[in-house]
Every structure is written in structure tokens, then in C-alpha cells.
Amino acid sequence: MSVSYESRYASSPQGVKGYDTTQLRNEFLIENLFEADKLNLVYSHYDRFITGGVLPVSKSVSLDAIDPLKAEFFLQRRELGIINIGQAGTVTVDGTVYELNHKEALYVGQGNKEVVFASASADSPAMFYLNSTPAHKAYPTKKIGTDDVEVIELGSPETANARTLRKYIVNSVVDVCQLQMGMTSIKVGSSWNTMPAHVHDRRMEVYFYFEVPEGQSVCHFMGETNETRHIWMQNNQAVISPPWSIHSGSGTSNYSFIWGMAGENLDYGDMDVCAIPELR
Numbered sequence: 001m002s003v004s005y006e007s008r009y010a011s012s013p014q015g016v017k018g019y020d021t022t023q024l025r026n027e028f029l030i031e032n033l034f035e036a037d038k039l040n041l042v043y044s045h046y047d048r049f050i051t052g053g054v055l056p057v058s059k060s061v062s063l064d065a066i067d068p069l070k071a072e073f074f075l076q077r078r079e080l081g082i083i084n085i086g087q088a089g090t091v092t093v094d095g096t097v098y099e100l101n102h103k104e105a106l107y108v109g110q111g112n113k114e115v116v117f118a119s120a121s122a123d124s125p126a127m128f129y130l131n132s133t134p135a136h137k138a139y140p141t142k143k144i145g146t147d148d149v150e151v152i153e154l155g156s157p158e159t160a161n162a163r164t165l166r167k168y169i170v171n172s173v174v175d176v177c178q179l180q181m182g183m184t185s186i187k188v189g190s191s192w193n194t195m196p197a198h199v200h201d202r203r204m205e206v207y208f209y210f211e212v213p214e215g216q217s218v219c220h221f222m223g224e225t226n227e228t229r230h231i232w233m234q235n236n237q238a239v240i241s242p243p244w245s246i247h248s249g250s251g252t253s254n255y256s257f258i259w260g261m262a263g264e265n266l267d268y269g270d271m272d273v274c275a276i277p278e279l280r
């Protein structure tokens with residue numbers, strides 16, 4: 001069986017106050033997404049958001065339905081966002097082949113029955129990072145190349161948060177039901193992402209950290225603004241951010257991350273920003 005999954009239930013902010021390091025990591029950290037020829041998924045009960053990774057090396061890998069969906073096929077009632085963080089590969093959606101190079105993305109609409117992932121070369125495989133959310137409508141499947149994204153420059157070197165944010169799957173780029181995805185890259189010499197920090201009680205979020213150099217790590221901050229906690233993250237690990245939690249990080253070097261969101265609205269800018277001196 002090449003598909004495996006794990007379920008994560010929702011935790012309340014009151015409950016999380018009492019978590020020790022191990023429990024915090026067990027509830028929110030997603031450690032192993034990429035294994036050769038496997039599809040690894042984590043099903044979160046926050047907005048029923050699925051986070052996954054596929055690393056096809058010696059064979060192609062299909063997106064099979066998993067038991068919690070109680071569905072005939074994975075996308076029967078879901079939409080899917082894919083960003084390739086590896087080398088060239090293909091995603092075949094009901095017979096149509098989409099070539100995805102490094103940092104190219106694909107939105108796959110609800111109702112597609114067969115999704116198959118493959119690498120162009122076993123020596124330099126593709127690495128497909130996936131986010132999937134429940135969907136109420138079948139929007140067309142669309143490839144988003146690196147020139148199709150919306151780019152914003154944020155922060156400054158003086159505050160160690162200079163970064164480039166790229167919006168891939170947002171409703172100004174592609175029609176979606178609720179999924180939003182993008183990528184943020186921290187510039188050399190900066191370390192902070194999403195600072196000033198924010199919450200959006202209307203949407204949950206998942207951060208996937210990558211391009212973290214060997215021997216370096218990212219410290220991810222979560223929790224209510226007046227009750228923060230941290231989780232040390234390694235390269236290619238993801239972390240679930242509950243709707244009530246900040247999601248911000250500081251690395252021991254620069255790095256990139258993919259953010260994915262789902263929930264009540266599609267308004268990327270709908271955030272409640274927290275003044276930095278108010279954080280506790």
C-alpha cells in the first residue's frame with residue numbers, strides 16, 4: 001500500500017496551555033511527509049485540512065481515497081493544491097498530463113477521479129507537497145507556473161524579516177472553493193517569517209518549512225498571542241496552526257515555507273495583526 005495517513009484532532013487553546021514539548025509536537029508537528037514511492041497524509045480535524053507529501057522515485061504513485069473520507073475517490077468532495085519542491089515531474093489528472101517543474105503548482109478541482117504523480121527521472125525526483133480541503137463545487141484544474149503567481153515583498157533587513165511572498169492558489173489567480181496556498185522565502189541575513197505575527201480565527205493554516213540548510217533549524221512559534229509556545233522544526237517538516245494561534249518562525253539561517261489555509265473566507269488579507277510588544 002503506497003498511501004498512509006494519520007488523523008489529528010483539534011485542541012483547545014486552554015488544553016494546549018498544559019501541553020509539554022512532546023504533546024505539543026505530537027499534536028501539531030508533521031515530521032515525515034516524503035518517503036520514496038509513498039504518499040503520506042495527515043488529516044487534521046481543523047477545517048478537515050489534509051497535508052501530504054509524495055516522492056515518486058521508482059514508480060508512479062496514485063492519490064487513493066483514505067478511509068476517513070468515506071468516499072469512492074479522493075476528490076469526490078475535495079479540492080487539491082500541489083506544489084513541486086523537487087525536480088521535474090508530472091501529475092496526471094483523469095488522463096491529462098501536467099508537467100510540473102521546480103516550484104510550479106497545480107490546482108485540481110473537485111470530482112476528478114484519478115490523480116497520478118510521477119518523476120521525470122528517478123535520479124532527481126519530484127517532491128510534491130499537497131494540501132486538500134473539502135469542496136462544494138467543481139472548479140477547473142489549472143497549472144500555476146512561477147510567472148503566474150502574485151509576488152509581494154515584505155519586511156526589511158533592519159527588522160530581520162525581509163522576505164518574498166508568492167501567492168499561488170488564491171482566488172485572484174485560480175477559482176477555488178476554500179483552499180489558499182503560497183510560498184514565502186526569507187532573504188539571506190533575515191530570519192523571521194510572519195512578524196508582526198497575526199491570527200485569523202476564521203481560517204486555520206499549515207506551514208511547511210523547506211530549503212532549511214543542513215545543520216540549521218527553524219523555531220516555529222504558535223499559541224494565543226498572550227500565551228505562546230515554540231516547536232523546533234527541521235527541513236521538510238510541517239506544522240498545523242489552529243485558527244486561534246499565531247504562526248510565525250525564526251530560523252538559524254534563511255529558509256522558505258509553503259503556507260496553506262482553509263476556512264470561512266478567501267480573503268488573504270483578513271488577519272488580526274498583533275503588536276510585537278504585546279506578544280507573551
Ligand SMILES: O=C(O)C(=O)C[C@H](O)C(=O)CO
Nearest residue numbers: 163165184193194195205259
Ligand atoms: O511571511 C509571511 O508573512 C507569510 O507568509 C504569512 C502567511 O502567508 C500567512 O500566515 C497568511 O495568513
Ligand SMILES: [Zn+2]
Nearest residue numbers: 198200205247
Ligand atoms: Zn496566517
